[in-house]
Amino acid sequence: MRTLIAYLSYSGNTKEVAEKVDSKLKQIGVGVDMHRIGIDPPVNVAAYQYVFIGTFTWEMGSTPDEVKDFVLEVGYKPDNVAVFGTGDTQFGGDNLYCKAAEKLATFYDSRWPALKIEQSPRGSQEQLIDQWLERVLEDVRSYA
Numbered sequence: 001m002r003t004l005i006a007y008l009s010y011s012g013n014t015k016e017v018a019e020k021v022d023s024k025l026k027q028i029g030v031g032v033d034m035h036r037i038g039i040d041p042p043v044n045v046a047a048y049q050y051v052f053i054g055t056f057t058w059e060m061g062s063t064p065d066e067v068k069d070f071v072l073e074v075g076y077k078p079d080n081v082a083v084f085g086t087g088d089t090q091f092g093g094d095n096l097y098c099k100a101a102e103k104l105a106t107f108y109d110s111r112w113p114a115l116k117i118e119q120s121p122r123g124s125q126e127q128l129i130d131q132w133l134e135r136v137l138e139d140v141r142s143y144a
């Protein structure tokens with residue numbers, strides 16, 4: 001089984017979350033390919049059993065253009081997308097916090113709520129990743 005982690009990160013927070021998800025998946029023997037949105041050549045999403053998409057949130061809750069382009073590039077709605085995101089509550093409070101990740105999860109009818117991480121996942125928020133990933137992995141394990 002192979003999984004894809006596609007993410008966009010400017011200042012490194014979302015990349016850190018992607019790397020943590022990557023290492024946890026590898027720990028349980030799941031094959032992972034990383035895709036840097038906006039940098040790497042197009043990827044065949046249909047070749048993966050699970051697709052993780054990571055995005056930060058931009059101006060007033062918006063989704064970065066690179067992520068919108070990636071969604072168009074994928075061109076269809078895979079039924080196995082899990083979304084994670086980073087954001088900052090100081091930009092507009094709870095309403096806009098990690099809004100891009102929320103919107104993406106809704107768009108893909110994701111079976112899991114979007115993981116929301118405030119800035120860097122280092123420290124106590126690592127538990128949030130573990131708990132979220134555990135829910136996704138229940139599904140992955142039943143498939144494997």
Ligand SMILES: Cc1cc2nc3c(=O)[nH]c(=O)nc-3n(C[C@H](O)[C@H](O)[C@H](O)COP(=O)(O)O)c2cc1C
Nearest residue numbers: 009010011012013014056057061087088091097098
């Ligand atoms: C101009 C600007 C606008 C932002 N707007 C939001 C926002 O509306 N909601 C939110 O949750 N975070 C917002 N953020 C915070 C970023 O999403 C957060 O810093 C994120 O972790 C950056 O991800 P990266 O390190 O992967 O690039 C904003 C940051 C900047 C610089």
